[in-house]
Amino acid sequence: MDAGRLNQTLSEMAARAMREALGLESPNPELRPATDARFGDYQINGVLPLAKELKENPRKLAEKVVAALDTGGICLAPEIAGPGFINLRLDPAWVATALGAAAADARLGVAPVGDPQSIVIDFSSPNVAKRMHVGHLRSTVIGDALVRTLKFLGHTVVGDNHLGDWGTQFGILIWAWKRERDEAALAADPIGELERLYKLGTERGKADPEVAEACRQELAKLQAGDAENKALWERFVAISKEAAATVYERLEVEFDAWHGESFYHDRLHGVVEGLLERALAVETQGAIGIFFDEPGLPETPYLIRKSDGAFLYATSDIATVEYRLEAYGADRIIYVVDVRQSDHFRQLFATIRKMGYDVKMEHVGFGMMLGADGRPFKTRDGGTVRLDSLLDEAEARILPLVTERWPDASEEEQRAIARKVGSGAVKYADLAQNLTTDYKFDWDKLLAADGNTGPYLQYTLVRCASVFREHVARFGAEFAVDGSPLRLEADEEKELAFFLVRLGDTLERVGEQLRPHILCEYLYALARKFNAFYAKCSILGADDEATRRSRLTLVQATYRTFEIGLSCLNIPRVSRM
RNA sequence: GCGCCUGUAGCUCAGUGGAUAGAGCAGCGGCCUUCUAAGCCGUAGGUCAGAGGUUCAAGUCCUCUCAGGCGCGCCA
Secondary structure: OOOOOHHHHHHHHHHHHHHHHHOOOOOOOOEEEOOOHHHOOEEEOOOOOHHHHHOOOHHHHHHHHHHHOOOOOOEOOOEEEOOOEEEEOEOHHHHHHHHHHHOOOOOOOOOOOOOOOEEEEEOOOOEOOOOOEHHHHHHHHHHHHHHHHHHHHOOEEEEEOOOEOOOOHHHHHHHHHHHHOOHHHHHHOHHHHHHHHHHHHHHHHHHOHHHHHHHHHHHHHHHOOOHHHHHHHHHHHHHHHHHHHHHHHHHOOOOOEOOOHHHHHHHHHHHHHHHHHOOOOEEEOOEEEEOOOOOOOOOOOEEEEOOOOOEOHHHHHHHHHHHHHHHHOOOEEEEEOOHHHHHHHHHHHHHHHHOOOOOEEEEEOOOOEEOOOOOEOOOOOOOOOEHHHHHHHHHHHHHHHHHHHOOOOOHHHHHHHHHHHHHHHHHHHHHOOOOOOOEEOOHHHHHOOOOOOHHHHHHHHHHHHHHHHHHHHHHOOOOOOOOOOOOOOOHHHHHHHHHHOOHHHHHHHHHHHOOOHHHHHHHHHHHHHHHHHHHHOOOOOOOOHHHHHHHHHHHHHHHHHHHHHHHHHOOOOOOOO
């Protein structure tokens, strides 16, 4: 029995019962977590819709299903309620045994999936010659969380940083570099100088058509393979990657591939020719584009070649899909990109379907980051907020609290904790909200130690760690879980234990729906249940040894759940704060 | 003009067609002699933007209206 995926296990059992009792081929049991604790832990809703179809009283149908239902000891006897719901209660004895055993397992009983998929996740993707700013935060943090969660579930995942390292901006940059670069500034702050040059080149180009033409010439030379320009381009890319790497290091984000747009450069010509040959793309006003006649898709064509012969973003994205199919045998490709690009992705996905490829493609689109005032998040003078300064500020705001709470730690330790709590808070605030809407960034809210915040979860983990430290102090040895059943007596113990067995269900849902906030909600609810248990039940001071061992095992299971959950979200763990 | 997204408690947000819509913050009232009080417990707060419709059942699905955000051929 897979104790890690209860929803799936019980759903299969319910489906079997419905098949046998009602003679249906593929019934949908609609098994869900109960909407209210009074109704038990899970409910089967699938009988109700069948009443009309089978022309029978829904409660009678439910009775037949219940008679055929065998949960193998996971649940107590099912109850029929209301118009025909079947309510399932987990058997406390089963929970006590299953969780007692799972606490000894590093994966808390959540086995890797039996049929792993090959999944590519395209995320972060900063542009060359631009410093990473808050606009990159959501893609980076959400993409990273999806990579880690899907990997934990057992899939083969490639997290790919699809850098914007090719395109018209390089003509401008090369032009400005050749005339305006400041070597001193370049040595002191390479990416800052590139950013300045790019801005300068863009302004000059707008003001002066001759400059714009000169930029195009530089671009043409680069594309033709001119040695000097190619060397410059390589240098720009190296500087930009290095700057991005510093931010990734602070966020502890890693990629499996860094295949920027330039990586696909050689394929673009073939992509366009292939689409023309198959008449999927046509010439339109001198350019080449693909037209769609599908509801929900823009009427404007998806352009893959400009009238001047240059390729576009779309061309490169098509080539990228083909590469991912060839190189990774991708079953699923996920783009974690700003929702404003949803038209582009709808057209891309439609193109891939027209080309006949069989791959599941999803756009995880997220909203903008707004300030607490509801307007786009900017610095006081209206500039974009740099990602590194955002992390600096988080750290600076947390540090006084750490020094106050833990004055005897070394300054180095205090800074290390402030760094982890600060970046964890920033990341968690981003992950905890549903993706689709714009997200309001509010320092006071995200750094608060209560409510649904990173610090609250980290603090809860600290409490678990603290119990184990105190155990060593009092009993002279580390506590070791032995896998024996728990003893669940207090309401707080039961609630905690019954919730801990839902980790697998939760991770499964995140993997399906690609919404990390589902995991955040779960961990937050878990933290609340743990803290209620912690306040009510003395752990080390329990009345007898058996209760103490059982409670310590509960702490251990909670600790492991946080380790797994926070590591999937990539929120740093601390053992003190 | 066309398309996409959003509208739930004073504020910030959850809510998988299912039973009496939930959290946090802010407010009010309690709890440290005891494993970290960055915590816990209690209390109060709702025309789910509005109107129709589908359904045994609608905050959730469909249509329209209103309000806000975003996007709409050779940028990425």
